Amino acid sequence: MATSDVNQGSQDDDVLQVAANWLQSGKKVALATVVSSWGSSPRPPGSQLAVAEDSTFVGSVSGGCIEGAVVTEALAVMESGETKVLEYGVTDELAWEVGLACGGQVKVFVEAVQE
Amino acid sequence: MKTAMLDQILQDQEAKTPVALATELATGDQALIYYDKAAGALADKPGVLEAARRAIQDDKTGTVKLDVGEIYFQTFNPPLRMLIVGAVHIAQPLSRMASAIGYDVTVVDPRQSFASPERFPGISLNHEWPDDGLRELDIDRRTAVVTLTHDPKLDDSALGVAIRSEAFYIGSLGSRGTHAGRVERLKNEGFTESEISRINGPVGLNIGAISPAEIAVSILGEVTDHLHAKEKKAAA
Numbered sequence A: 001m002a003t004s005d006v007n008q009g010s011q012d013d014d015v016l017q018v019a020a021n022w023l024q025s026g027k028k029v030a031l032a033t034v035v036s037s038w039g040s041s042p043r044p045p046g047s048q049l050a051v052a053e054d055s056t057f058v059g060s061v062s063g064g065c066i067e068g069a070v071v072t073e074a075l076a077v078m079e080s081g082e083t084k085v086l087e088y089g090v091t092d093e094l095a096w097e098v099g100l101a102c103g104g105q106v107k108v109f110v111e112a113v114q115e
Numbered sequence B: 001m002k003t004a005m006l007d008q009i010l011q012d013q014e015a016k017t018p019v020a021l022a023t024e025l026a027t028g029d030q031a032l033i034y035y036d037k038a039a040g041a042l043a044d045k046p047g048v049l050e051a052a053r054r055a056i057q058d059d060k061t062g063t064v065k066l067d068v069g070e071i072y073f074q075t076f077n078p079p080l081r082m083l084i085v086g087a088v089h090i091a092q093p094l095s096r097m098a099s100a101i102g103y104d105v106t107v108v109d110p111r112q113s114f115a116s117p118e119r120f121p122g123i124s125l126n127h128e129w130p131d132d133g134l135r136e137l138d139i140d141r142r143t144a145v146v147t148l149t150h151d152p153k154l155d156d157s158a159l160g161v162a163i164r165s166e167a168f169y170i171g172s173l174g175s176r177g178t179h180a181g182r183v184e185r186l187k188n189e190g191f192t193e194s195e196i197s198r199i200n201g202p203v204g205l206n207i208g209a210i211s212p213a214e215i216a217v218s219i220l221g222e223v224t225d226h227l228h229a230k231e232k233k234a235a236a
Helices: A013-024 A067-080 B003-014 B048-058 B091-101 B130-137 B152-162 B176-188 B212-227 B229-235
Strands: A003-005 A029-038 A048-052 A057-059 A084-088 A105-113 B019-024 B030-033 B060-066 B069-076 B081-085 B104-108 B124-126 B143-147 B169-172
Touching (some): A013 A029, A013 A057, A013 B003, A029 A067, A029 B069, A048 A067, A057 A067, A067 A084, A067 A105, B003 B019, B003 B030, B030 B048, B048 B060, B081 B091, B081 B130, B091 B104, B091 B212, B104 B130, B143 B152, B143 B212, B152 B169, B212 B229
Parallel strands (some): B104 B124, B143 B169
Antiparallel strands (some): A003 B060, B060 B069
16 A cells, blocks of 8 residues: 655654744645555655745655646646646657656655645 | 634644644644644544544544545644753764754753753653653654663663653664663563564664764654654655
């Protein structure tokens, strides 16, 4: 099953605090969260990325492979207000698509944080 | 997610209240679930409340397939704790590094001149005799205990409490010879072999550590190894 022991030691607890600070300063914010991962994906479920409307972000959902694509999706979710589930798999070197060089698979839930 | 829900999670973390955030992936519906209460419509769906409470209990975060659909549970438990007995030199880098990793650190030492805020800025200090101090701190299965004094009066009294607790890691500084003497003394005090074998001694991974900071790294390496032992086994 796609669950993982996530203790505070490996949890990105500062990410939520930064998200709250951004909201307080009037910025729009979206959260992206790893909800399941398989294979050699580098970040376990619970890993999070907070994105502000100016594209600045904190945290991570991979070793850096998919953050760019997730930020773009997060900006769209911020506007639409609709949640989204993204899935990324192994990189096909022949295709110009975003993937995980590590060979893992990851599912990411993206949501706006709003009133 | 509602802003109010985010604020609530942050407040719960501050108050060290265990909570799980449940999210239905298909709809984005959410609930905050505690041991004794819940907020959010998702908590009313069959199976969600029970699965969330199990997730908190097991300290697990991940997606679970329930009859109602795929639900993601993110648990927010209070930080792991490290109780360091002996406010000696090694305790200084160890307490700083353990804090950086995310541990809630308390240094226990009845010698107030050793366990002083000047030597341990920002670290909780307990000045009780180690056995009383550790009992007071209520060791659970998310706690690591490390004794560093070398002094049998202090270390042994702490270890006697630690080896009968649920601590996920117990380590004791000292050479092989020192540790053999410690094992002998604990045996004579009536502790069983399986209790005594829970003590990691000499403490830390063998990485050739020499300086206090390096010894702290070797201890934290061993603590991390114990923390994730189950996952490591599952992945092998």
